[in-house]
Amino acid sequence: MSTKIGIYGYGNLGKGVECALKNAPDLELVGVFTRRDPSTVKTYGAPVYAADELMNFKKKIHVLILCGGSATDLPKMTPELAKHFNVIDSFDTHAKIPEHFKAVHTAAVESGHIALISAGWDPGMFSLNRLFASAILPEGQDYTFWGRGVSQGHSDAIRRIEGVVDARQYTVPVEEALERVRKGENPQLTTREKHLRECYVVAEEGADLKRIEHEIKTMPNYFADYDTTVTFITKEEMQKNHGALPHGGSVLRTGTTGVNGEHKHVIEYKLSLDSNPEFTASVIVAYARALYKMRRRCETGCKTVFDVPPADLSPLSPEELRAKML
Amino acid sequence: MSTKIGIYGYGNLGKGVECALKNAPDLELVGVFTRRDPSTVKTYGAPVYAADELMNFKKKIHVLILCGGSATDLPKMTPELAKHFNVIDSFDTHAKIPEHFKAVHTAAVESGHIALISAGWDPGMFSLNRLFASAILPEGQDYTFWGRGVSQGHSDAIRRIEGVVDARQYTVPVEEALERVRKGENPQLTTREKHLRECYVVAEEGADLKRIEHEIKTMPNYFADYDTTVTFITKEEMQKNHGALPHGGSVLRTGTTGVNGEHKHVIEYKLSLDSNPEFTASVIVAYARALYKMRRRCETGCKTVFDVPPADLSPLSPEELRAKML
Numbered sequence: 001m002s003t004k005i006g007i008y009g010y011g012n013l014g015k016g017v018e019c020a021l022k023n024a025p026d027l028e029l030v031g032v033f034t035r036r037d038p039s040t041v042k043t044y045g046a047p048v049y050a051a052d053e054l055m056n057f058k059k060k061i062h063v064l065i066l067c068g069g070s071a072t073d074l075p076k077m078t079p080e081l082a083k084h085f086n087v088i089d090s091f092d093t094h095a096k097i098p099e100h101f102k103a104v105h106t107a108a109v110e111s112g113h114i115a116l117i118s119a120g121w122d123p124g125m126f127s128l129n130r131l132f133a134s135a136i137l138p139e140g141q142d143y144t145f146w147g148r149g150v151s152q153g154h155s156d157a158i159r160r161i162e163g164v165v166d167a168r169q170y171t172v173p174v175e176e177a178l179e180r181v182r183k184g185e186n187p188q189l190t191t192r193e194k195h196l197r198e199c200y201v202v203a204e205e206g207a208d209l210k211r212i213e214h215e216i217k218t219m220p221n222y223f224a225d226y227d228t229t230v231t232f233i234t235k236e237e238m239q240k241n242h243g244a245l246p247h248g249g250s251v252l253r254t255g256t257t258g259v260n261g262e263h264k265h266v267i268e269y270k271l272s273l274d275s276n277p278e279f280t281a282s283v284i285v286a287y288a289r290a291l292y293k294m295r296r297r298c299e300t301g302c303k304t305v306f307d308v309p310p311a312d313l314s315p316l317s318p319e320e321l322r323a324k325m326l
Numbered sequence: 327m328s329t330k331i332g333i334y335g336y337g338n339l340g341k342g343v344e345c346a347l348k349n350a351p352d353l354e355l356v357g358v359f360t361r362r363d364p365s366t367v368k369t370y371g372a373p374v375y376a377a378d379e380l381m382n383f384k385k386k387i388h389v390l391i392l393c394g395g396s397a398t399d400l401p402k403m404t405p406e407l408a409k410h411f412n413v414i415d416s417f418d419t420h421a422k423i424p425e426h427f428k429a430v431h432t433a434a435v436e437s438g439h440i441a442l443i444s445a446g447w448d449p450g451m452f453s454l455n456r457l458f459a460s461a462i463l464p465e466g467q468d469y470t471f472w473g474r475g476v477s478q479g480h481s482d483a484i485r486r487i488e489g490v491v492d493a494r495q496y497t498v499p500v501e502e503a504l505e506r507v508r509k510g511e512n513p514q515l516t517t518r519e520k521h522l523r524e525c526y527v528v529a530e531e532g533a534d535l536k537r538i539e540h541e542i543k544t545m546p547n548y549f550a551d552y553d554t555t556v557t558f559i560t561k562e563e564m565q566k567n568h569g570a571l572p573h574g575g576s577v578l579r580t581g582t583t584g585v586n587g588e589h590k591h592v593i594e595y596k597l598s599l600d601s602n603p604e605f606t607a608s609v610i611v612a613y614a615r616a617l618y619k620m621r622r623r624c625e626t627g628c629k630t631v632f633d634v635p636p637a638d639l640s641p642l643s644p645e646e647l648r649a650k651m652l
Contacts, residue, residue, distance in 0.1 A: 019585050023464040044585050098649050118652055125458070127652045128636055129595075132451070134651070135612040135639035136605075138349040184598075257608055259345050259370050263600035269455075270596065272510075274589035279462075282583055286461040306637035306647050310454055313461035321632050323424050325460070326444055326453045 002028040003292045004060060005285075008051070008081070009067035010034050010041055012245070013090065016281025017065050018044050024285055026315045030061050058084055062295075063288045065089075075100060082107040082115045082302075086295055088288050090120040090280055097123065105302035114295040116303045119287040120280040121271060122146070126251045128305050129269035133253035137265060140255020143181045145173035145194060149247025149276060157222045158199055161215050163207030166235065168242040170198040173249065184254045184264045197228040200242055202235050247276035286313040328354040329618045330386060331611075334377070334407070335393035336360050336367055338571070339416065342607025343391050344370050350611055352641045356387050384410055388621075389614045391415075401426060408433040408441045408628075412621055414614050416446040416606055423449065431628035440621040442629045445613040446606040447597060448472070452577045454631050455595035459579035463591060466581020469507045471499035471520060475573025475602060483548045484525055487541050489533030492561065494568040496524040499575065510580045510590045523554040526568055528561050573602035612639040 005021060007014050010032050021029045022044075031047040038048040049057075054064075064085040068074050074091045081087050082104050091100050100117055108115040118124065122144070130142055151171045158167035177194050180187045199216055203209055213230040216223055233241075248271040257263050273279045287305065290312035294303065311318055316325075331347060333340050336358050347355045348370075357373040364374040375383075380390075390411040394400050400417045407413050408430050417426050426443055434441040444450065448470070456468055477497050484493035503520050506513045525542055529535055539556040542549055559567075574597040583589050599605045613631065616638035620629065637644055642651075 016583065019583060094652065097652050098645070101648055123652045125462075128458075130651045131636050131640055131647060132454075135615075135641075136451075136608045138641075182598075257342065257345060257601060257604040263604055265600060265605050266596075266598040268594070268596040268598075270592075270594040272508075272592040272594075274591060275583060278583040278589050279591050282462045289461075304648060304652055306644070306652070307635050309633050309635050310457050311632035314457055315461075315464075318632070319424070321457060322427055322630060325456045326420065326423050326449045326630055326632070 002026055003289060004028050004030050004062045005288060006030050006054075006057060006061040006064040006085070007032045007046070007067060008054070008064055008077070009073070010036075010043065010048075011067060012277035013281055013284075014065075014067035015044070016275070016278040017067060017285060018046050019278060020282045020285040024289065024315065027285065027289060030057065033057075054081075055084065061085060062292045063088060065284055065288055075103070078115065078117060079103040079107040082113055083111045084113075086114045086291060088116045088119055088284060088291055090124070090284055091118045092120060092123055094123060101302050101304070109301045112300050114291055114300050114303065116287055116291050116305075116308070118304055119284045121273075121283060122249070124280075124283050124305055125271070126249070126269070129251040129267075130253070131306060133251070133255075133267045133269075137253055137255025137257070137267070139257070139261060140253050140265075141186055143189075143194075143252040143254075144249065145178055145181075145252075146249035147171035147173050147195065147247065149249070149273070150242075150245050154197065154199075154222055157219060158201060158216055161212055163204045163212050164201055165204055166202040166238050168200045168238065170200075172196040172198055178250065181252050181254065182266060182268065184266050186254055191225045192227060195226060197223055197226045199223075199228060199230045200233050200238065201230060202238050203232055244274065245276045246274055247279075248272045289313060289315065328352050329615060330354050330356050330388045331614060332356050332380075332383060332387040332390045332411070333358045333372070333393060334380070334390055334403070335399070336362075336369065336374075337393060338603035339607055339610075340391075340393035341370070342601070342604035343393060343611060344372050345604060346608045346611040350615065350641065353611065353615060356383065359383075380407075381410065387411060388618045389414060391610055391614055401429070404441065404443060405429040405433040408439055409437045410439075412440045412617060414442045414445055414610060414617055416450070416610055417444045418446060418449055420449060427628050427630070435627045438626050440617055440626050440629065442613055442617050442631075442634070444630055445610045447599075447609060448575070450606075450609050450631055451597070452575070452595070455577040455593075456579070457632060459577070459581075459593045459595075463579055463581025463583070463593070465583070465587060466579050466591075467512055469515075469520075469578040469580075470575065471504055471507075471578075472575035473497035473499050473521065473573065475575070475599070476568075476571050478571075480523065480525075480548055483545060484527060484542055487538055489530045489538055490527055491530055492528040492564050494526045494564065496526075498522040498524055504576065507578050507580065508592060508594065510592050512580055517551045518553060521552060523549055523552045525549075525554060525556045526559050526564065527556060528564050529558055570600065571602045572600055573605075574598045615639060615641065 066089040154169035250270040392415040480495035576596040
């Protein structure tokens with residue numbers, strides 16, 4: 001029997017989940033639930049329901065995938081819906097994960113559901129690789145490089161500047177720094193030495209470009225600590241050259257072993273992604289599969305990627321996995 | 327209370343385990359057990375016992391790490407010792423894993439122990455990455471490249487040739503092929519296109535070098551399907567330049583997502599290891615920690631890396647892991 005999935009929220013991530021489910025014959029998409037007018041939402045084929053109807057599906061959905069944003073949606077949405085469904089989200093505000101975990105755990109335990117928060121690639125696959133690498137090489141140092149990829153948060157920050165019509169910000173790892181880490185040099189790197197920020201900006205006609213550039217480059221937290229380039233482009237160039245949402249990066253750990261730490265090792269996990277939301281969605285779908293397997297083993301409460309036995313992610317049986325992949 | 331560990335067998339791997347345990351404050355090494363005369367075995371400080379004494383330690387060891395070879399030792403040793411201890415091994419004959427699993431599982435279940443087979447990096451971390459990547463990107467293709475590193479099996483095969491005193495074989499990935507995979511070209515690669523084999527050979531004085539080179543290059547399974555180079559060197563050069571046991575490689579998966587598979591993704595897990603046995607030992611030690619946590623949750627039977635929740639590998643608590651690594 002297939003595992004029945006619901007999608008709650010239908011932006012880029014929700015669309016990615018719908019696509020990913022097409023490659024998962026053991027998972028069945030029941031429908032998309034939206035807070036917008038359902039008649040305005042065009043899916044790739046999945047039925048669309050108003051969010052208000054969700055409670056009628058309590059017995060028809062095994063895992064509800066929450067595709068809201070981390071800033072305001074998920075902190076309320078995940079604990080609330082964990083009272084009624086097994087849920088999974090991609091909450092990515094790293095600093096607030098413990099707080100979010102606690103709220104979701106309480107709701108899930110009390111109602112006898114299982115939940116998984118912060119699925120995706122960072123948090124998610126990158127986190128897993130930090131954990132694996134540090135457990136294997138306790139004497140060592142971690143590095144995470146992001147990019148080359150679009151940062152939605154930084155793009156939004158630029159768009160809020162007066163005179164800016166549209167903006168796209170690429171986070172770019174400094175190749176020289178990355179190569180030093182790969183060689184096992186264990187460098188101490190400042191924020192500025194690890195990443196560059198490339199900004200492409202469409203400005204209003206007649207806007208003061210010098211001022212916009214200055215405001216971007218000096219923006220605290222977002223840009224002030226980085227070498228930032230600002231390139232003004234036309235609306236047409238933006239549409240033509242910057243429509244995609246690529247991302248990726250590398251998690252590295254360099255460490256030593258031996259009686260005197262005489263042997264060096266480098267572990268690197270690297271992602272090169274054409275579509276950040278679709279890859280994130282693909283990770284979420286694999287964890288949705290796993291989550292329901294765990295629920296069928298009578299587990300409840302909030303989980304993270306750290307708690308999931310890897311075999312549960314695969315549609316293959318344990319026997320097949322051992323024979324083909326071990 | 328710390329988890330008490332025993333080491334059974336004290337070659338390169340056993341030594342690596344002893345070193346790795348020094349970086350694991352929550353694990354305590356009880357002793358090394360050897361089938362040799364204990365007075366001839368010099369450890370880095372661990373007490374040495376004769377293998378015959380092992381049964382006196384049934385209540386003093388939580389996990390016994392088996393450091394025998396896969397060809398003849400482990401197929402007998404692991405099921406036999408799983409009757410008396412929680413055990414972990416690094417069985418690496420991929421084709422025989424299902425058979426080995428079955429024998430160990432039966433012994434462990436019947437006696438109420440837990441066991442884990444095939445820990446290390448391949449099988450082990452590489453297997454995990456094959457599983458993760460294929461679960462996330464079901465539409466895609468896997469590639470594993472090994473090296474640059476010493477293959478013990480291939481080195482041994484050369485040593486068996488008449489007139490050969492010593493030999494070291496390096497498996498070398500073909501960089502051009504690796505780059506094509508990294509670019510997402512999804513190439514179909516033959517065995518010859520993926521790896522080269524570099525052989526360094528010390529020959530007996532007066533030996534027929536042409537014959538030795540021919541025998542190596544035409545050896546079925548080991549060398550015939552590869553581009554192989556043979557370099558004759560002196561005993562001194564061998565000692566000076568080829569004493570280390572580096573290894574590593576990359577597991578890659580390239581796959582597509584999107585409504586028409588229009589977005590490409592590349593996942594790469596790459597290891598660069600100065601010491602193959604010490605890195606393998608470090609993986610085993612992390613899994614030994616995990617294994618005893620699973621045993622305390624009353625699990626029994628044979629496991630693999632696919633069955634272990636990643637959090638169990640770390641000495642950190644779940645709360646610490648979520649706060650620091652997620």
